Amino acid sequence: MAEVSLQGEQRVFMTGNEVVAWAAVAAKVDIMYGYPITPQNEIMHYWTRLAPKYGKRFLQTEDEISAGFTMLGGVMTGRKAFTATAGPGNVLMQESCVMAEMMRLPAVYVIQQRGGPSTATVIYAQQETQLTCFGGNGEGHRIVFSTSTHQELFDYTLKAFNAAWTYRFPSFVLGDGYQAKMREPLTIYEAAARGVDLVPTTPLVGEAKPGQFKHLRNTYNTEDELYEVVMANQRDWDAMAPKVVEWKDMHCQDADVVFICHGVVARAAVGAVEELRAQGKKVGLFRPITVRPFPDKQLADAVKNAKKVIVAESAYGQFLKMVDLALCGSKVERVPVLRPGIGITTEELVEEYNKL
Amino acid sequence: MQEVRENNVLQPAMPKCWNEETKPHKFCPGCGHGMILKALGEAIDELGIQEKVVFGCDIGCSLLSWDFFACDSVQTHHGRTTPVITGMKRANPDIIGIAYMGDGGGYAIGSQHLFNAAVRNEKMTIILCNNCNYGMTGGQMAPTTLPGMKTETSPYGRDVEQTGYPTKGPEMVAAVAPEGAYVARGTVANIRQLKGFIKKALENQLAGNGISFVECLSSCPTNWRTNAKQTWEFVEKDMAQYFKVGELRTPQAKEGK
Amino acid sequence: MAKVIKIALAGEGGQGVQSIAEILAEAANEEGKNALYIPNFGVEQRGGVSIAYVQISDGAIGAPKFVKADILIPLSPRAVKRTKMHAGKDTVYIYDNSLVQEAEVNDNVVGMQYFDVTPPCPTADEANRDMQQDMIAGEPKTCSFTKPGPGVDPADIPENVKKVIACPANDIAKNELHPRVFNIIILGAIIAATEVLPLDTIKNALEIKLGDKFKANPQLRDMNFKALDRGYELIKSAM
Known part of the structure; x- marks a missing residue:
């Protein structure tokens, strides 16, 4: 069986779900476990088309509880494995997430957030931010990458596997329905072509030596x-x-007003900052890429000269709580823009700025 | 059976694959788990698969077996041992995956996993201890509690009008599993037969035929509040009357074999 | 900051708006531009209006959706009503003024959440015949509405937009070409309105997308290219 499917690098134009499937191929994943739920379905669709060509496997389970736990079984045998889900499926998967936290299993979850609570919409939201970081009966020992572009979706999916196998904390790629379904260009690449080392895997059980059992x-x-x-x-x-x-900041040094966003909403903020800077307004942007661990010191530092911060998210305060915690003690005024389950556009952020 | 003499008392030998450091084991006196695990241990020894086994245990009293064997083992969550072992076996088909659970884990909280693993004919072995109640949590009604039987959550006896009849697990698995499945119900009251069933179940996995499932009728004197005589009577008469012991499915011998 | 051209297309399931949005975005990408396409997707239901958002730029593209479109193209009376919020003072507004009415989407697509599945042609004899069978290798499916009706209510056309252009694409497709190339006329219209890409780029994109079909039936190529040119000229003369 062919081992490598991706050779060198290639500019492509595809949906985010397809990007995740290709990133899993680039990470040399052995097996995906999954259960259908919109908007992540096409990750499975693409994976099941790609996997057999490269000697990789897929198991469709009876529910997300099982998808999570079969994946844990897979990683315990030293095979690179992942699953993907959204919304109510993410809720069911939390049980396996906490087992991965406790037993330090290199599990990888891709979350394409949809509107909640409950079944709600299959479209888009950032309402699984707290759930993905802290869902479950534990301390939230999870690495959560909140991506913003298709390029990041690819880069950070690859990174999530490496983080999981390096640190043995479950790792999450926190996307959303918009990222799942939209198409835009990016470059996909074979890890070696970019000098990215794939962290080797080791079995936790299943390859016992006589007298040495785990x-x-x-x-x-x-x-x-x-x-x-x-x-x-x-x-x-x-x-x-x-x-x-990891985090990104933009023009924070001399900014009077700093937008604070994560994930796809940060795209709108980039647009807003560019537009307002072109008008001579002193605005900046701070964006955590890891929402867990949260770049709290970096955020506090980035806004130390600002008078106001606009915290925008497609949820009602889930991200704001994290920001508030990081800025505890800071006098900077918080202006929340909270839109649960709905997208935030560049125009709307410019308007919010103009209202200040 | 091998026998050794220690302090001038005749004792049966422990299976080789038992983890001596964790013996004596942690189950209550009179509990059936130790007997099931002894039958399993002897079967593992006879097949010489100690290094290939990954033993997964559920939550409930079965979790106490997490370090019972000198085999790789893993504790999971309540009901989730079936998917964990499924995932392992799918990722690495060379292991011998054994999922060990109680009746609550298999027939209530994890029933969807058991059902679907059977439908998919997962090449794994599931051993389920049926003792008619939730033991570790203090003797509540289980899917397998007999009609009229008193438990902490059915203090006036299980009312079948309200709570249905006891789950017949092997019958369900036998009904849905495709060709190649091995399904049996044994009892700690006939350990020689039980060991035979378990061994066949492991052989079925080794042959890669399909799922193998053995339910073991077991005892729980602590929660049943029975003495030795009553315990055995309950296992041998009451349970066996409702839950028929025997093989329900055996794989067809392949041609040329 | 490079200008971003924002295009919103809206139509009935089966009109093929997602297909042309995808072709447009892919062609822009091939041309070396940045392009972002996102469909609105959800639980498909009777009377659902399908909206496609496309943005094309030489620079970076921000949020995947936007409020006000530079080019807004509603293709059915219902789509006109549904997309009012996207019309602004800088919007070029192109609508279909054919005297048709939307048919009901067949019941058997209710519950589908896969946006690439184009709902079946509502007027086809066998509703499911038009459904995409393979999600990856699928070809775009489209049709126009041949059911006569009152068409768009003029009162629904937003005021205070940059320009309103009526384009009887449905009638042209039905009377001059073929109902199936209805959406290709619209594609030509978008190119004329935006001049964001050369027409040849779109022809190449169609060639890539439908090459096999074209090979099997060269007439299909002629018809698609004719539709593209027809749409282009129609809007060019109106701009």
């Missing part, structure tokens, strides 16, 4: 026993956070 534990008998484990994870998390945290 017992992966998930249940603890006493409070102290659990405390030790969680604290060890927390220490690893704290040591890792500065290495994986």
